[in-house]
Amino acid sequence: MQITTDLPGALPPGLPDPATAAQLEALALDLRAAGLPLLRSRGELESLAADGFVYSPVLQPLLCGLRAQIGVRVTSAAEVLQVAAACGRHRVSLTVRGAATGNYGQCIPLAGGLLLETSGLNRLREVDASSGVFTAEPGIVLAELDRQLLSHGREQRLLPSTVRTASLGGYVAGGSGGIGSLRWGFLRDPGHLLGVEMVTVEPEPRLLQLDARAARPLNHAYGTNGIFTALTMASAPAVAWRQWVLEFEDWSAALAAAQQLAASALELKALCLLEAAVAARLPWPQGCPAASGAAHRVLLLAAPDATPALESWVLELGGRLSWSAPQGQSRGIPLRELTWNHTTLHVRSQEPGWTYLQLLLPQPEAPALEALRQRWGEDLLWHLEAVRSQGRQRFACLPLVRWRGASALQELIDQARDLGCLLFNPHVISVEDGGLGVVDADQVEAKRAYDPAGLMNPGKLRGWI
Ligand SMILES: Cc1cc2nc3c(=O)[nH]c(=O)nc-3n(C[C@H](O)[C@H](O)[C@H](O)COP(=O)(O)OP(=O)(O)OC[C@H]3O[C@@H](n4cnc5c(N)ncnc54)[C@H](O)[C@@H]3O)c2cc1C
Known part of the structure; x- marks a missing residue:
């Protein structure tokens, strides 16, 4: 389905209401009981409420001042499951944040809710010695990932110019290509993302292992249809560029x-x-x-x-x-x-x-x-x-x-x-408008399967709206 890609003059329709005080308290109670560190002060939440959208004078007036109502830091897939369960139970929307270097306000919540901060979920889990295929957690900073891959004689095929700050999960969910695209094309090209471990958002969330085919709809979906807890990707032999x-x-x-x-x-x-x-x-x-x-x-x-x-x-x-x-x-x-x-x-x-x-x-x-x-x-x-x-x-x-x-x-x-x-218009809010303007039915279907209540990053997937 072709959709318009005109410059937005307003936030998308159909956004959920922000969480009520009662919902937030119930959510905070659950998260505290799970021993998770909460971010609740105005200063903390404000400091997490900006990304590269400031480069767009169209997005600036729309997104400035929008922020989460509560934040939480996670360091393991088990903790992500706890957060997803609490959001699912209390029907609070959830937006994942990597390093917030996206250009379209990708990790800026449009309707408040919870911000899931992933910088502590940052281990390189495995590098296959024969193929160079690696599995890493989403919060790892790309430069650090490259540094660790180098000791295996490997490097990432693709990097954004924000390699020193951006996270792997944010790059796959929000980026598209960059340094290396001359040789390796774009992140959504088959052969880069070989699988993901992910968490669904529902009262009883699931930890799923998806192969390359099943992971495709989550690639460049702005975290609207599942939370990555690990990504398996192809690499290239390291070169002294x-x-x-x-x-x-x-x-x-x-x-x-x-x-x-x-x-x-x-x-x-x-x-x-x-x-x-x-x-x-x-x-x-x-x-x-x-x-x-x-x-x-x-x-x-x-x-x-x-x-x-x-x-x-x-x-x-x-x-x-x-x-x-x-x-x-x-x-x-x-x-x-x-x-x-x-x-x-x-x-x-x-x-x-x-x-x-x-x-x-x-x-x-x-x-x-x-x-x-x-x-x-x-x-x-x-x-x-x-x-x-x-x-x-x-x-x-x-x-x-x-x-x-x-x-x-x-x-x-x-x-x-x-x-x-x-x-590839950088002055728009949704996944589709920033791409070819076309709804990807597989992305919407994945959202139905993994985020049935539509809690993840509301307003960013036009096909769902
Ligand atoms: C100066 C500058 C240069 C840039 N150059 C490039 C470039 O060369 N190539 C390029 O592609 N981009 C580029 N970008 C955009 C951006 O830096 C990259 O896409 C970057 O990789 C995003 O990573 P991040 O960790 O900052 O993600 P964030 O901005 O934090 O998040 C991006 C999206 O990913 C989602 N997300 C994050 N973690 C997860 C997770 N664990 N599970 C599910 N969803 C998740 C978020 O919800 C959000 O929707 C540039 C931006 C700037 C400001």
Whole structure:
């Protein structure tokens, strides 16, 4: 079923009422009896009530001030079962929180209720020595997970640029791709998530083990249809990635170089193209020359064996080498924190009047980029990321957009769609609107099976509403 993806002017309809004082007291009594630490003070609950939605001037007025009525910290699947049972019994809504770096208010409860804080559920349980398949708990921070995987000679295939803060559970339930998407596509592509351990939300909750097929509807469902307590995922052999910054005076040469590099046999983990005006607004690693504002920059994470080819090829491609250093050995900001939505973060920290969009560019890319540039001029700045989409090398784009109001943003979205771009709108609230705008019947069916009273993260799954 196709649904509208217009910018929201209000919270979704049909939200449950917040819990009453009596419901909250009964819930708190149960949780205390189970020995769980509660978060009840205004300060504690406020500090848990923000994520990357602040990058969207559309979502800001809708989500600011929304918060849970009670919070609880868990450290084991057994504790999650206790919380799910208490919410199920007292019919209090439940929203799971990883590290709250999502961009759409994914872990912001729209109707109060309980916030389940998972940072203590954070063990790497197992790594299979022969396949590299690992099982880890959802609250583990991705950088810590990578650090532990490294001792097994492995690394995660995909990472968000928030790798230093984001959790595994939040990434799978709320993220989509990022560093590694150039080679490994997106998190929902079959083959990444191989199984989950999860808890249902009902008066007598179940702890279930789902295989890859059964886990699929919970992948990128914003925690609306089950609580992960462990995730089993494929990994990749660890590589000592090297960071590269290449410069190009000419935009067409930079775009052509990005296309050729992404399609080459070089082993790359990331390729990001920033137009000069974006590069000039970013902080750079220590030792890397600041961007002059005249040159466009291509950022790469490349395997060590790419070095000789890159050094000679860059000149042929019409560019020059600006800087290179092994990842993890340079000082200051790592290069990966200038990619994906970190670009928006840095620019907004200096100039909060910017926001952004997310889209997959049509091929060839240049005509759409040119048509949009002609209409929007300096109000639209290009930031491209090489990705593999459905097996094909493509460019995702997170352009910076100067905020000129909701109707200008809607006009830009409409024009981009008319030009063949696939929009992943970051100014919306529901799972479907942030994706292809289509209800996934399997996600709704999983909610019916695992959250029959509709208590999980209410308002976020349009298909349920
Ligand atoms: C600067 C910046 C850069 C970013 N770059 C990227 C990027 O490169 N790629 C990308 O995909 N995203 C990116 N994001 C978005 C976000 O950082 C990632 O998706 C991140 O992995 C989310 O993890 P988290 O722990 O913060 O999740 P949270 O924001 O805490 O939660 C996200 C969703 O997951 C649900 N959830 C959390 N834990 C569980 C659980 N145990 N069971 C069920 N549901 C759960 C929550 O309820 C929520 O709906 C970026 C965001 C920012 C602000």
